[in-house]
Amino acid sequence: METRVTSGAVASILFILICGVLLVAGPVQAQTVLNTNGGFESAPVGVVADLATGVDGWIFEVGASVGAAPSFEIVDDVVHEGDRALKITIDQIGDNSWDIQAIADAIPVTPGGTYELSVWARTESGSAAAHFTVGNYDFAEYGRVHNAALTAEWQQYTMAFTVTDQETVIRAPLHASVGGNEGQVIYVDELQILAPGLSGLPIIVEAESGNLGNDYQTVTEDGTTYIEIQTNLVDGGFPGANRTATYEVTFPAEGAYDLYARVRVGPGQFDDDSFFYGSGFGAKDETAPDEWITINGLASAGFAAPEEFVDGPGGAQSEVWKWVNITENGYQGEDPDTFFVAAGELTQTFQIGAREDGLALDKFAFAPAELFYTVANLDNGEPGVEDLPGEEPTGPPLAQGLDKFLGNIYSTSQVEHFEHYWNQVTPENAGKWGSVESTRDQMNWGPLDAAYALAQDNGFLFRFHVLVWGNQQPGWISALPPAEQREEIEEWFRAVAERYPDLDYLEVVNEPLPGHNPPDGGNGRANYIEALGGAGDTGWDWVITAFEMAQEIFPEETQLMINDFGILGSTNAANQYAEIIELLQERNLVDAIGVQGHAFSTRPGTPLEAVLDILAETGLPIIVTEMDVDGNPNVSPNVTEAQSDQNQLEAMQRIFPALWEHPAVVGVTMWGWKPGLWRTAQEAYLVRASGAERPGLEWLRTYLEAFASPVERIGETPGVFRLVGNYPNPFNPATTIRYDVAAPAEVTLKVFDVLGREV
Numbered sequence: 001m002e003t004r005v006t007s008g009a010v011a012s013i014l015f016i017l018i019c020g021v022l023l024v025a026g027p028v029q030a031q032t033v034l035n036t037n038g039g040f041e042s043a044p045v046g047v048v049a050d051l052a053t054g055v056d057g058w059i060f061e062v063g064a065s066v067g068a069a070p071s072f073e074i075v076d077d078v079v080h081e082g083d084r085a086l087k088i089t090i091d092q093i094g095d096n097s098w099d100i101q102a103i104a105d106a107i108p109v110t111p112g113g114t115y116e117l118s119v120w121a122r123t124e125s126g127s128a129a130a131h132f133t134v135g136n137y138d139f140a141e142y143g144r145v146h147n148a149a150l151t152a153e154w155q156q157y158t159m160a161f162t163v164t165d166q167e168t169v170i171r172a173p174l175h176a177s178v179g180g181n182e183g184q185v186i187y188v189d190e191l192q193i194l195a196p197g198l199s200g201l202p203i204i205v206e207a208e209s210g211n212l213g214n215d216y217q218t219v220t221e222d223g224t225t226y227i228e229i230q231t232n233l234v235d236g237g238f239p240g241a242n243r244t245a246t247y248e249v250t251f252p253a254e255g256a257y258d259l260y261a262r263v264r265v266g267p268g269q270f271d272d273d274s275f276f277y278g279s280g281f282g283a284k285d286e287t288a289p290d291e292w293i294t295i296n297g298l299a300s301a302g303f304a305a306p307e308e309f310v311d312g313p314g315g316a317q318s319e320v321w322k323w324v325n326i327t328e329n330g331y332q333g334e335d336p337d338t339f340f341v342a343a344g345e346l347t348q349t350f351q352i353g354a355r356e357d358g359l360a361l362d363k364f365a366f367a368p369a370e371l372f373y374t375v376a377n378l379d380n381g382e383p384g385v386e387d388l389p390g391e392e393p394t395g396p397p398l399a400q401g402l403d404k405f406l407g408n409i410y411s412t413s414q415v416e417h418f419e420h421y422w423n424q425v426t427p428e429n430a431g432k433w434g435s436v437e438s439t440r441d442q443m444n445w446g447p448l449d450a451a452y453a454l455a456q457d458n459g460f461l462f463r464f465h466v467l468v469w470g471n472q473q474p475g476w477i478s479a480l481p482p483a484e485q486r487e488e489i490e491e492w493f494r495a496v497a498e499r500y501p502d503l504d505y506l507e508v509v510n511e512p513l514p515g516h517n518p519p520d521g522g523n524g525r526a527n528y529i530e531a532l533g534g535a536g537d538t539g540w541d542w543v544i545t546a547f548e549m550a551q552e553i554f555p556e557e558t559q560l561m562i563n564d565f566g567i568l569g570s571t572n573a574a575n576q577y578a579e580i581i582e583l584l585q586e587r588n589l590v591d592a593i594g595v596q597g598h599a600f601s602t603r604p605g606t607p608l609e610a611v612l613d614i615l616a617e618t619g620l621p622i623i624v625t626e627m628d629v630d631g632n633p634n635v636s637p638n639v640t641e642a643q644s645d646q647n648q649l650e651a652m653q654r655i656f657p658a659l660w661e662h663p664a665v666v667g668v669t670m671w672g673w674k675p676g677l678w679r680t681a682q683e684a685y686l687v688r689a690s691g692a693e694r695p696g697l698e699w700l701r702t703y704l705e706a707f708a709s710p711v712e713r714i715g716e717t718p719g720v721f722r723l724v725g726n727y728p729n730p731f732n733p734a735t736t737i738r739y740d741v742a743a744p745a746e747v748t749l750k751v752f753d754v755l756g757r758e759v
Contacts, residue, residue, distance in 0.1 A: 033252070034115070035107045035172065038191040040074055040084040041250060041347045048072040057106070058086075059171075063099030066177065068092045070100050080120040080154045080189040082250070082347050088186045093177040097131055100177040107193050111166045116194040117143070118158045119174070123150045124185035131175035132157055134193070136167045147178065150186060200383035202260070202367035203249060205350070210247040213239075215354065224321070226264070226362040229354030237289035237442075239276050239353025244286050247350045249366060251341045256369040258327040259339055260310060260378055264360040265299045265318040270429070272318070272358025273298035277326065278351040281339060292353055295326060297412045297429070297447075300676040306376040308689050309388055312416040315676020315689065321362065323378050327369070329412060339366065390691050397423035397460075398704050404660065405461055405667035406704070410451035413676025417691075418454060425455040426463045426625070426669050428678075432472040433492055434526075440476050440488075445499060452500050463505035463623075463669070466563065467493060468532070468546045470517035470525030478527040485531035489546075493553045505559045505592060505623070508550045509543050513564055513576060518542070540580050547589035563594030563625050567611060569601040574611040581618055593620050597627030597659065598671065599651075599684060608658045616664035624659050626671040629696060631683035644683045645695045652696040656703070673697075 036057030037043065043055040051060040051072065060072045068091040079085040086102060093100065109115065117134055128150045135141040143161030163170065172193060176186055207227045208218045216227050229243055251257070259277070266272035274296035278284045284291040302314040302322035313329045316322040327338055341348060352361070367373055371384030398421055399406035407424025408414060414428070429435050430447035437443055455462035468489070477485060511517040519542075521527025533541035543562070550560055562581060567573050577593075584590035593615050602608065615622055629651045631644030639647070659665055672678060673686040686697040750758055 034109065034193045034195055035104045035191065038104060038193075039082045039189055039250070039347075040086055041082050042248070043074045043084060045074050045076050045084070048074065057104060059103045059105050061098075061101050061103065063094045063096065063177070065094035065096070066092055066099050070176070072102065075187075078122075078124075078187050080122075080187075081344065082189075085187050085189040088176055088188070090176060090181050090184050090186070093179070093181055095177075097175040097177050098173065101173045101175050102188065103174070104172040104191050104193070107170050107172060109163050109168060109170050109193075111163055111168065113195070114160060114162045116158055116160050117145070117172060117192075118156060118194060119191040120154050120156050120189045121148070121150050122154045122187050123152055124187070125152050126184070127151055128181050128184040128186055129178045130181075130186065131178065132159070132172070133175065134161050134170060134172045136165060136170055140165070142170070154187075154189075200368050200371045200385075202365040202373060202378055202381060202384070203251065203257075204378075204381055205247055205249055205364040205366070207245070207361040207363055210245040213242040213244045213354075215242045216245060219360070224362055226360045228360045229357050231354075232357050233355045236287070237276075237294060238285075238287050238292050239355065241286045243354040244284075245352050245354075246283065247364075248347060249350050250347045251366070252346070254341050254346070257339045257341060257366040258325060258369045260323055260325055260327075260365040260367065260373070262321060262323050262362040262364075262378070263298060263302065264321050264362070266358030266360070267319060268356075268358045269299040269318045270297070272356055274355040275359055275361070276353035276355055278353075281341075281348040281350060283349050284351050286353070294355070294444075294446075295324075296355075298324060298359070300678070300680070301329070301412050303375050303689065305689065306379070307374055309372050309374050310378060311372055311388065313412040313414075313676065315413040315674055315680055315685070317680060323365075323375050338369065393417045393420040393691070395420050397421060398701055399423055399667075402704065402707050404665065407461065407463070407667065407669040408673055409669070409671055409677075410447075410454055411672070411676070412447075414672050414674055415450075415454070416674075419458050419460075421673065422460075422670070423458075424461040424463065424667060424669060425451055426465050427451040428465075428672070429472065431465045432469065433467070433477075434472040434474050437474050437492065440474065443495065448500075456502070461504040461667075462500075462502070463561070463625075464496065464500065464503050464507060465625075466507040466510040467496065467550065468508060468519065469510040470519040470522075471511075473519065473526030473528075478521060480528075482528070482531040485528040489528065489531060490549060490553075493549055497554045501555065503554070503558045505561050506550060506554060507561045507563045507594060507625075508547050510563045511565060512540070512543050512562070512580060513566075513573065516564060516566070538583055540583055543580060544583060544587065544589065547584055548587070551589055559591040560589065561592045561594050561623070562590060563596065565596040565598060565626070566601055567595045567615075568597060568608055568624075569603070569606040569611075571607055571610055571614060574614040578614055578618060581615070581620065585618060585620070590620065592666075593618065593622045594625040595622060596671075597624040597655075597668065599628050599630040599633060599679065599682065602627075602629075602651075602655045604654070608655070609662065612659070612662045612664060616662070620664075621666040622662070622664045623666060624668040627655075627659070627668055628671045628677065628679050628682075628684040629655060630679060631694075631696075633682050635681050639683075648683070648694060648696040649699055652699060656700065 048054040048060060062069045071089040073087045074084055075087045076083050090100060117132060119132055121130060129147045130150060132145040132148060133141050134143050142163060143159050145157050145159050148157050174188060208225050212227060215229050215231050217230055218227050276292040276294055279291055279293050299318045300315060302316040302324040303310045304316040304320050304322040310323045310325045365378050367384060371386060372388050373384040377384055400423055405424040406422060407426060408422040409426050409428040411428040427448055430451055452462060477488060517525060518529060519526045520529045529542050532545040535541060547560060564577055567577050581590060581593060612622060629648050631648035632639040659668055675685045675689050677685055687693050
């Protein structure tokens with residue numbers, strides 16, 4: 001079944017009845033096309049040899065009374081729309097009008113339903129006639145355009161009809177054995193049986209329906225038939241011939257279309273979540289990277305709930321069927337491409353290519369770009385809507401104008417509306433060496449460029465994450481000898497420094513503590529620690545070497561950082577961490593300390609303030625680098641939405657002030673805020689998929705608003721003395737007091753309690 005969407009779907013319709021034929025002037029409503037191949041686009045050019053099965057969706061019949069059989073031929077030189085039309089050459093006619101007929105066959109309908117027949121026809125020259133009929137297989141007609149007058153110009157002939165019996169499959173014969181047709185040539189194109197119109201119906205393309213390369217397999221599981229590739233791509237940014245699938249898609253009208261895909265990411269998650277699609281329509285060179293667009297990062301993207309609109313990146317997890325909007329989102333790959341269909345070019349070639357195994361593809365959908373579709377709309381082939389429900393966020397970042405920043409991660413699922421909440425950017429996965437250079441000397445900078453541009457375009461701070469780490473590193477690095485590894489590490493550092501000259505903070509080493517994630521080859525980690533000096537005399541020579549390299553390569557203005565997890569939950573870990581930091585300080589190599597604020601480090605009873613005090617003794621600023629707050633920490637099915645909201649709110653109220661108000665902390669970076677963050681299952685997101693803010697985020701906004709000065713800041717030297725009320729008040733253990741003086745002076749500040757006693 002095809003879908004017809006014509007322009008002016010809401011415009012009025014002008015009907016002109018001429019000689020029993022309904023001609024339509026002006027735009028018509030969008031409608032569903034029920035018959036197959038009404039424009040003959042899938043038929044090969046040439047004379048139809050097998051009248052019963054030679055053309056998909058059609059049967060041609062010639063009665064015994066016809067002396068010289070007519071010729072039925074598919075042509076490409078005289079067409080109304082697309083590339084094909086039917087040519088009927090009539091030498092003699094028979095005794096009855098139906099002795100020469102072309103029948104659009106096997107058309108699904110609903111008993112009692114009202115439909116429309118539409119067909120375009122003309123003659124080669126002069127005039128001829130035809131009957132356009134619709135009926136059941138017992139020859140009972142539901143309607144007829146009788147003796148339609150054909151001329152040398154293409155004309156559209158339409159009629160409405162009702163299925164008056166219980167038939168669910170009907171046919172639409174064209175009768176050409178009509179008096180005066182001897183020696184005539186008749187052309188027919190675009191015969192359609194149209195269901196009552198609903199605007200904006202998506203065009204659904206089943207993934208298994210295409211011409212599949214040899215490396216694909218088709219699988220049917222739990223009622224769903226899908227395709228998946230059996231091998232991983234070894235090299236290159238292109239699929240290759242055996243990994244390409246090709247589809248022919250007939251569009252109902254010209255215009256811009258969004259491309260959607262229904263996918264399921266396998267258990268390998270980020271190793272099972274990417275593929276290619278052709279850059280625009282048309283057959284592509286399977287070995288030319290410039291002709292393919294990479295889609296990646298689908299493990300934490302897309303929408304699965306029926307009521308969710310498939311618009312932004314989404315945050316559905318792996319191993320579930322979900323829809324992704326490919327046209328609107330880059331998904332850690334390249335900038336997406338819009339699909340434009342021109343008038344007269346309604347049948348287009350669309351291609352995809354495989355990249356990673358483990359990704360199942362069920363179907364694709366093309367839908368008008370101006371409309372929005374829910375998961376249910378796409379599942380059921382239903383029309384979209386013109387506007388999304390709810391209000392779009394418009395406010396400035398929560399910490400705008402404050403002395404500390406509140407940032408978040410850049411990733412596919414987290415970027416939409418980022419600038420309305422956060423004022424510092426950290427790439428989540430895009431800056432990890434394994435993401436950039438998974439294939440040696442082939443760099444994928446696209447997602448990292450986008451994160452950097454977000455910060456640059458909005459004047460936000462940018463923290464690079466991360467140069468040296470044991471996880472998510474290139475698979476090829478461990479096999480190299482240490483000297484060659486050292487060369488590659490330095491090459492990696494220099495490539496980052498050259499491409500991103502304005503880094504505010506640079507995480508040089510991440511998670512170095514024993515049992516964490518150093519690059520030592522343990523538990524599947526990359527192994528290049530010896531290339532950096534190993535433990536050496538200090539026990540941490542590899543960390544020191546990494547910082548020395550970074551200091552040499554990156555600009556002096558770039559603040560060099562170390563980062564680790566589990567620190568906030570343990571004073572022992574904090575003291576061990578401080579030992580490494582002090583070694584770096586002795587060599588003047590480190591500028592800031594990162595402590596990850598994941599929910600498992602900030603449970604009730606953890607010594608948050610004590611840990612921060614230990615690290616503050618170094619004199620270095622502290623950044624809480626990866627903060628998330630769970631609503632359902634144990635992923636219990638018994639926790640209701642209201643309970644999850646309350647859990648998160650109470651945890652946010654307990655944790656955030658302790659971190660934010662510590663005088664050594666200069667900023668906090670949340671590690672995601674929308675579904676699709678790494679702790680989606682624990683319900684750590686701050687807004688729902690609909691965009692609605694959860695109570696924890698609403699409280700956070702109110703809390704931060706209280707830090708803003710009630711008096712407008714003065715850019716020049718103040719003209720008068722001014723004392724601004726402190727915040728927080730009451731406080732424990734610290735508060736912030738702001739004041740202005742008009743000229744250099746000795747200042748005495750006295751603090752009194754509520755009873756007026758000087759404290």
